[in-house]
Amino acid sequence: MTSKSDWLKSLGVRYPIFCAPMAGGPSTPELVAAVSDAGGLGFLGAGYLSPDETRRAIRRVRVLTQAPFGVNVFIPETVADERDAVIAMKAWLREQARDDALKAEIDAVHPHPTSAETFAEQMQVILEEQVPVISFTFGCPEPDIIAKWKAAGACVMGTATTPDEAAALEQVGCDAVVAQGYEAGGHRGTFLAMDETRLIGTMALVPQVADRVRVPVIAAGGVMDGRGLVACLALGAQAVQMGTYFLAAAESGANPAYKKALLEWRDRGTILTRSFSGKLARGIRNDFIEAMARSGLDIPPYPLQNALTQPIRRAAAATGDAEHMSLWAGQGYAMAKPMPARDLVRTLVEEMERVKSLLC
Ligand SMILES: Cc1cc2nc3c(=O)[nH]c(=O)nc-3n(C[C@H](O)[C@H](O)[C@H](O)COP(=O)(O)O)c2cc1C
Known part of the structure; x- marks a missing residue:
């Protein structure tokens, strides 16, 4: 097994900065490719895409970059x-x-409800296209499903909002766990019953998850600059998944009125x-x-x-x-400034280095 410190290198990713998958428009192939090309890891949010749309988007990313990237799916739920x-x-x-x-x-x-057949078709497309990283939210698939995705060569990551969920994801065979804190923008990935008055913030969640699982942890929620990135790494994360900041990026497909409201x-x-x-x-x-x-x-x-x-x-x-x-x-959206995604990755790396040098 790759050690936690070599994990990013084994994925071919230079910086511990992941652009969160953002289904429903924001995560365009252009955004995904720009982040991956700049040394981070871009994620296509395929949650609302049909199998054909998923294939087209994956192929478009591949036209734009040769760097590794991820695809994110929603696990169907019974309703x-x-x-x-x-x-x-x-x-x-x-x-x-x-x-x-x-x-x-x-x-x-x-x-x-979401059709299980459509989901199976979408996953078939993702496996056929040999996507290097698959992440998911809203559930915890059975171990044989995860094993199938891994056998196709993908690194598989699930989303957890509590230490118990992180342990469940490790148990079914996930290669890494995204620890999503209370501050995070977008939908919560919660899949085990919970008391919603006890939602856990990123600062408290990441170290608890890092102590609980052996697989790498990716922190998500409220991180908007180099200070937040360094803090998450210090808390035990191997990388940080940022959504809100990348929403404001030039390549994000968020509606112009949405971007205006954000800013x-x-x-x-x-x-x-x-x-x-x-x-x-x-x-x-x-x-x-x-x-x-x-x-x-x-x-x-x-x-x-x-x-x-x-x-x-x-x-x-x-x-x-x-x-x-x-x-x-x-919760950190007021810190977002509009810029191309490549510049954002570079800015975050510079800030991170500056913060690290102040700490030593
Ligand atoms: C507009 C938007 C859409 C999102 N869509 C997804 C998604 O499709 N899949 C997913 O796993 N997470 C999604 N998320 C959650 C992110 O993965 C991540 O947890 C969150 O963005 C981190 O918090 P931040 O927004 O403060 O950076 C979304 C977040 C935002 C802001």
Whole structure:
């Protein structure tokens, strides 16, 4: 087994900086390639892509770079029948719609759980394309599935939000674990039942996970500069996965209104919410989240709610209305500055070196 210190080298990655997979638009092949080319590890967020779209995106990354990169998938979940909650939610979303065309789009949504067959097809594509790193979130596959991915030559990483989840991921054979703290932007990767008043921050989570598992740990959540990077390495991580900062990068496919909100709505702060997708996720506060909270409605679980709110989110994206988009972002978002991803990696490396020299 590769020692933890040689792990990044064994992946062909120069710096301990991973660009988080960001499904739903932000992680373009251009962003992935720019980060990997600059010596970090870029990740394609394939969670919402079809098998064909996944193949096209992987091939596009390969046109842009020869450096290693990763692909991230969502593990499908079983969902209880929530017919009443879906009907009530649809009626409420209809009331929020500005015009009849949008109301009709909402009426036409018939949400259903993620198909296990489609997921299997997507994984087949990822294995055929011989992607060097596979990461996943929202679950913990059986050991034989992980063994299959590893047998295809991939380094496999799962997402944990507690030390117990990290131990479960190591147990099923993961090569590394992403420790996602409370500060993190986007959806939480939680897969074991937990008390949500006890969510653990990155500073407390990373050392506990590093003590609990033997495999390398990647810290995620709230890291926005060289100080945070060095701190995570000191806490026992081998690398840091940053999402929010890379959202603001020139190559990120985030909607322009989303990028503007990230850079200008600095006093709004973030909140953990189920409003948009049915799964707990951190984003910048906006009118949609506030209105949903006031409604007092039961929110159907992911991916049902995600499908139900899609027409409203799509219409908001088309008109640049950031009050009705999901503005996923971590607690450190006010520190983000827009720049090309290559410059961001270089800046982070320089900051890291400066901080290290101050500590010695
Ligand atoms: C816009 C956005 C989308 C995300 N999408 C994914 C995803 O598709 N898969 C995943 O494993 N994590 C996803 N995450 C979570 C990241 O992997 C990571 O935990 C998080 O970005 C770290 O916190 P930070 O945003 O403060 O850097 C996403 C985060 C953001 C901000």
